[in-house]
Amino acid sequence: MAHAVRDEGDWDPPREFDGFVVVGPLGRGGMGAVHRGHDVALDRPVALKFVRAAHPDPRERERFLREARALARLTHPNVVQVFRVGEVEGNPYIAYEFVEGSTLHAMRTPVRWDLALDLGIGMARGLASIHARGLLHRDIKPANVVVTSTGVPKLIDFGLALRIHESEAVDTSGPLPSGATGLTSIGRIVGTPQYMAPELFEGLPATLRSDVYALGLVLRELLTGERLRWGMPLDLLATRAIEDEVRVPRVPDAPQGLIDAVVRCLRRDPAERWPGADALRDALELLRRYYRPFAQPTEGRGVEDEYGRLTASFARIASSGDAMISRFYTLLFERAPDAKPLFPHDLEGQRHKLLHAIENVVAQIRAPERLVPLLEDLGRRHVAYGARREHFEQAESALIAALREHDPRWDAPTEMAWRTAISRLSEAMLRGMAIADTDLAETLPPAPSPGPTRRSTPVRAEVTQDLPRTSFVDRDGVAIAYQVMGEGPVDLVLVPGLVSHVERSWQHPASAAWQRGLSSIARLVMIDRRGCGLSERAPESYELDAQVDDVLAVLDAVSSRRAVIVGTCDAGAIAALAGAKARARVAGVVIVGGALRLGDALSSEVIDERAQAVRAGWGSAVLADLLAPSLAEDASFLAFWASLLRSSSSPGALAAQLRRGAEIDLTAHVASLDVPTLIVHRRGDRFVPQAQARALAEALPSAELVVLDGEDHLPLAGPRDALLDVIDAFVAKVTR
Numbered sequence: 225m226a227h228a229v230r231d232e233g234d235w236d237p238p239r240e241f242d243g244f245v246v247v248g249p250l251g252r253g254g255m256g257a258v259h260r261g262h263d264v265a266l267d268r269p270v271a272l273k274f275v276r277a278a279h280p281d282p283r284e285r286e287r288f289l290r291e292a293r294a295l296a297r298l299t300h301p302n303v304v305q306v307f308r309v310g311e312v313e314g315n316p317y318i319a320y321e322f323v324e325g326s327t328l329h330a331m332r333t334p335v336r337w338d339l340a341l342d343l344g345i346g347m348a349r350g351l352a353s354i355h356a357r358g359l360l361h362r363d364i365k366p367a368n369v370v371v372t373s374t375g376v377p378k379l380i381d382f383g384l385a386l387r388i389h390e391s392e393a394v395d396t397s398g399p400l401p402s403g404a405t406g407l408t409s410i411g412r413i414v415g416t417p418q419y420m421a422p423e424l425f426e427g428l429p430a431t432l433r434s435d436v437y438a439l440g441l442v443l444r445e446l447l448t449g450e451r452l453r454w455g456m457p458l459d460l461l462a463t464r465a466i467e468d469e470v471r472v473p474r475v476p477d478a479p480q481g482l483i484d485a486v487v488r489c490l491r492r493d494p495a496e497r498w499p500g501a502d503a504l505r506d507a508l509e510l511l512r513r514y515y516r517p518f519a520q521p522t523e524g525r526g527v528e529d530e531y532g533r534l535t536a537s538f539a540r541i542a543s544s545g546d547a548m549i550s551r552f553y554t555l556l557f558e559r560a561p562d563a564k565p566l567f568p569h570d571l572e573g574q575r576h577k578l579l580h581a582i583e584n585v586v587a588q589i590r591a592p593e594r595l596v597p598l599l600e601d602l603g604r605r606h607v608a609y610g611a612r613r614e615h616f617e618q619a620e621s622a623l624i625a626a627l628r629e630h631d632p633r634w635d636a637p638t639e640m641a642w643r644t645a646i647s648r649l650s651e652a653m654l655r656g657m658a659i660a661d662t663d664l665a666e667t668l669p670p671a672p673s674p675g676p677t678r679r680s681t682p683v684r685a686e687v688t689q690d691l692p693r694t695s696f697v698d699r700d701g702v703a704i705a706y707q708v709m710g711e712g713p714v715d716l717v718l719v720p721g722l723v724s725h726v727e728r729s730w731q732h733p734a735s736a737a738w739q740r741g742l743s744s745i746a747r748l749v750m751i752d753r754r755g756c757g758l759s760e761r762a763p764e765s766y767e768l769d770a771q772v773d774d775v776l777a778v779l780d781a782v783s784s785r786r787a788v789i790v791g792t793c794d795a796g797a798i799a800a801l802a803g804a805k806a807r808a809r810v811a812g813v814v815i816v817g818g819a820l821r822l823g824d825a826l827s828s829e830v831i832d833e834r835a836q837a838v839r840a841g842w843g844s845a846v847l848a849d850l851l852a853p854s855l856a857e858d859a860s861f862l863a864f865w866a867s868l869l870r871s872s873s874s875p876g877a878l879a880a881q882l883r884r885g886a887e888i889d890l891t892a893h894v895a896s897l898d899v900p901t902l903i904v905h906r907r908g909d910r911f912v913p914q915a916q917a918r919a920l921a922e923a924l925p926s927a928e929l930v931v932l933d934g935e936d937h938l939p940l941a942g943p944r945d946a947l948l949d950v951i952d953a954f955v956a957k958v959t960r
Contacts, residue, residue, distance in 0.1 A: 302378055303378060333446055344439075355435070356783035362415055469491070520760060702754050715749050738939055789802055796819070812901065817937050817939070822886050904947060932950070
């Protein structure tokens, strides 16, 4: 809203109506007026929007009602929510959520590139959810984006929203209408001219790509501080928009990938832009993943504290740096003898280069925008040296061991800080290797197309080479990692228990076959729970409700309309509660290896014993004998499990999670858990007794229990096909 000044002819709402109390004006625009209000029944603040005029033009009234219809069934954290639509004294109103914050228009620009990226991701997510509902916004601009007090952007003002199939061309013959710049012109020019795509000035219909263009201009403004085309006469503005390609100047420290993403939004030819907000969202989320910090917060300590822990450790090691590097190569060649021929016979120069590289990394650890491109380039060069992915895992463990031996004050938090940083370094280098491999693959024949789905042929137990891309959704400042694989109208949302890592989980045939099997049933959405895998640590916020809301935020991010949520082990409770909370779009819940009250079956002594085993055996395949006894003698699985544990968690975090899992009690929630539920358990499960599954099935009103043969707790172990068949049949039944 531009101002809060009342003009003659404006309509004033009554003080009280329909259970709302009008507190005072917030702002007035060309057509609408917004007041702060209070919802008496629910005791919450609301924003009340009315048509401004006492006797509104029919077109204004229709535009106002269009906004209400557009938002009525849309729920997304980056879109303002409508609570109610009604009429008072013949004047329509909309009751919105009240957003504490200010618009991007009021924000001082330019902003740091990482803040612009975070805001862009939120806006793109919100716009993608709008597009997924078959709607166009048609008026994306800074004034229509409110940033909450916690930094979450929300799209507002849907007065020009239109269903995609209703968008029509406009006759622009003759001169363009005149008027003050910055205001929507009802009629032939629809939108705010400064943020309109070139084709709209030529009379072409609005599309997904014209919304993307407007969002690109907002991003450009955040990055550069320049408001493009402001102060121009409308005819000159239109000419510039149609004829000129928008350029984005270099932004200090901003990754080139971010600039390229914005430039693609702003291509004059719509065909050269991102095809929709979902594609832009995916690109921006990928950038944030690439350039996220090289440290993660831990309990009581933030990212900056973790950086300090790393630099202090390296300072203690520096005096014995040469010895530490020599020890690293000794350990590496012991663990990976096939890597030794890749190095020169005389390692003197190589040792100096590696020590210097580590010094540079530690010095630039706070600047991923500068460090990541260097690491990616280093990864590209490693392809020419003959390095392979498995060499990086072996190098990671060898380097940690060498650092541990030479830091006299080494402790578990220091190790976790180094592991996080080294994992991020490897990730960037492996990405560089993948880029180099892709360049090489372009000269090779295309790979064969995939075969039939699991419904007609067994899943092959092999590691997929075409890995799904990892995306992130921001949930109250915590980034939750997820992947999407496959297609279809139904989503199978996998929430793993204990530990997970959406990328490393593809690195063993058994795990890959389990995930590929699920993706053949429905579109698979895999989630890393907060504090696990690629999702951020969130000190003191691991409550069950927070993890349930994380799952629902991912459902929003992928625009899921019909889902079956699969929870394994302690995540079964998360799946059940998420299903109950989002009953309208969750068709069913699958709980594998779950419990009603795990604490009833496992004494505190057993839990303590397992937690101590985790701490004592960290670095090895701890708990594998209980979780996957059928694979306990498989050396490749044990190496995979040990690696997955190290990259997914820490000894303290996993021990704490074991204790939290034992405290979960679904008894108080059973009355609300009326979603169709499949409970699957292995008869001889060594980690969670079968009796707990029976108790859960008996307590839930809409549950069926299937007991399968075997002793494995992890679903990836043992006879997977029987488990996949049961889940397949359940999904088919609840989504008919």
